[in-house]
Amino acid sequence: MMSKQIKDGFAGTVGETPLIRIKSLSDATGCEILGKAEFLNPGGSVKDRAAMGIINDAESRGLLKPGGTIVEGTAGNTGIGLALVGNAKGYRTIIVIPDTQSQEKINLLRAIGADVRPVPAAPYKDPNNYNHIARRLAEEIDGGFWANQFDNTANREYHRQTTGPEIHRQTAGEVTAFVTAVGTGGTLAGVSLFLKEADPKIKSVCADPYGAAMWSWIKHGHLDIDDGDSVAEGIGQGRVTKNLEEAPIDDAFRIHDSVMIKMVYHLMESEGLFLGASSGINVCGAVKLALEGGPGQVITTILCDDGQRYLSRLYNPDWLKSEGLDPTRQGLDFLREI
């Protein structure tokens, strides 16, 4: 008998993404290098999961009521997820965004009906940091709800309940490691919490861009080393968010943009995977773990969002030149530079 295979709207379509074997890198390392295709979520990124987790939790706690307004400070993808969940559930969405973010993301947010408020970039300790502006705005608006993706642990909880179990099931329990970069930390912490509970031997690793302090925190127990810079959007954290607190993370790598860009172009040109920079950092992290730990590992990571969001940047030769980034490479020789 045939059974119906119909998803229930936006909410029913988030998650259950394919786990993709990256052939060239698996063959080259003797490990299974597996990318979770989060760019196939209905809002186009891994952040649909955080949006779902946060909104479901707020509804169940009575913090978000019919006719309410979701307010968030976001670098983009969470805003897209929140705005689409909001549309599907009947909430208005206001997004406060640093004006350093790509125009594509801002255009996309406006196109899907979010009230977008670009503000000058300011450090977290500055009261005019976009997160603090979002919090104040939510307090001022009747029926306003501040999603607070960095410190609202409904974010990591959703990953613990969905992304983690999916990875475990999709590898038939054979996963030996999970590697990903940190924005809020929801993905790394949530997936790690689940996998460690399933099998404490499964390694949890952070792939950190330069300019962030997670590598410093995980390797040295302090946030002092945050030198360098990265063009990757959505990642690069300088503090221990609530989502990261007590997350079982074993190790961390720092990944240079110079090798990230080669990976992003390799994935596009040789694997047909058209992705953003954070996915490049993640896959570099997976390969580094493969090379350090040797063959036989089953290493999983996140393919966070797709390249269309970055046409004017990552996929624009003039922009690459202006950033001093060069995707030119000889086969897989660049893996040695990771």
Ligand code: PMP
């Ligand atoms: N990659 C991209 C493109 C993102 O937008 C984000 C979220 N800001 C991440 C990676 C990191 O995910 P998380 O917030 O769960 O750490």
